Amino acid sequence: MAHFEKANSLEEWLDQRLAIKTLRRVLAEEYWIPKNINFLWAMGMVLAVTFGILLVSGIFLLMYYQPNVKLAFDSVNYTIMKEVEFGWLWRHMHAVAASVVFLIIYIHMFTGIYYGSYKKGRELIWISGMLLFVTFSAEAFSGYMLPWGQMSYWAGMVITNLFSLGSLELNGLVEWIRGDYVPGQAFLDRFFMLHVLLLPLVIMALIGLHFGTLRIPHVNNQDGEEIDFDAEAKKYLEGKKKESKVIRFANDFMSKDMFVVSIFLIFYFYLVFWHFDFAMDPINFDPADGLKTPPHIYPEWYFLWSYEILRPFPKDPGLVAFGFAQVIFFALPFLDKSPNVAPASRRGTFKYWFWLLLVDMIVLTVMGKLPPQGIYSTIGLVAAVVFIGLWVALPFITKNEKAV
């Protein structure tokens, strides 16, 4: 048995048994953050807080929700919304957070792309982040099934049909995923399980991995400068805080993080109390009806860009383009051939590539919401082709980039 001295405080008692001082030092006090960063570096914390909100509001919804095709719709729209005190609050918080979390994820992603925060040792940060994006997408989709309204049902029908992989006609696979010929009880039950247990577990594990991948390369900075964190940390600990290029994560940087989180929460609760309707599609307030397709089926805003890449092409090429759009972001660290870690504004042609990609994805998002007719179809097709073209062009653009 290891030797223990009598502890003089609770902290010391815990430290002897759990090494909490070491833990605190490694995870907070001596986890170093560069000084030359801006508010965009707080998006990770904003996301962590939003995930927390989703988890807590989800727990309250779970206490009254009924995963049954006959009861689900009313358990949400009657029991939770009208009977349960403050049920509306949990639902609106959950729905708005689920929508806003994607806005922040996109900002977080494009910040990473803009500053080149996926290169030179930071590849795994990017990849684990993309895994989180995909898992969050699955989480959002499975959650969207649960109220069992018209949009739930038909989104479920359309998305599971994608797994027949076009002309391969893997209808057996689709029926296996649904547990039925069409979305029904088995389908609702398994997506309920995925939404409240399996996917949240995977998300939590991936968040751990995402933090882990950050630990050794540290966060990037506004100039893409390579910082010797050991040397800068030494300066800081010697008291030369002004000279050092880094600060402690906690509580120093975290206080700035929490300031940005506070601004975000004002915006978030403004939406929850006064504009929750943007996250509540009116069509989903009709109960699911397998014999009546709504006139327009469209996903929530955050999936529109990839939906619009599927839509303008014939079936098989559309699926290939859609598949391409889903996985291509993973390859970013390897398609960007330039060794430069620098903001896009200093990287020549890449600057235009970045802004084109951003604008193109916004165009795709807008077109995805509009009915597929006339000029909208054409703009959608062009934007989809531009999206694919941009990714194909990326290695060539970055290959001959001048060193910064």
Add this chain to the structure above:
Amino acid sequence: MADNSRRDFMGKVFGGWAALGGLGALYAAKKTWDPLPSVKAAGFTRVDLSAAEPNVLNVEKWRGKPIFILKKTPEMVAKQSKEETARDVIVGKDHFLVCIGLCTHLGCIPAYRPDKHDFKCACHGGEFDASGINTLPPPPSPMVIPPFKLEGTTIVLGEEGPEYKKMKEAGVIA
């Protein structure tokens, strides 16, 4: 060294059995997600065709899917191509369209336009003629004809009758 080889052997045996157990668990997990026998067995629908009105779409339900049944007017039958006629279910002198009413693009339900004698899918703009053949993309293939059997003027969905088998042999049903 002798100790190590024994340990390696035990490790391999353990790993082998664990892999076997894992495979078994995967198999069980796969089967657990299969459609239940009760879901599969609920799959026969009988419809009496004698009451159908011409050029009025009837939507029936079979295995949770909508089934389009459309009695064609004599003018529609007279105008249609051989390819279209080959897909007709014929009862007495009447020609019927019988198909699963799901767009072959992504499974939305197209709407019937009686004035144009065609189907329009609202999701992605696909069109089908009155025989369920795709005329405007994105749908890549005609609407599917479900297995059926004729018993007088009654059609039984879910069972393969001689007329269905004939269509299959003729290559009408892919």
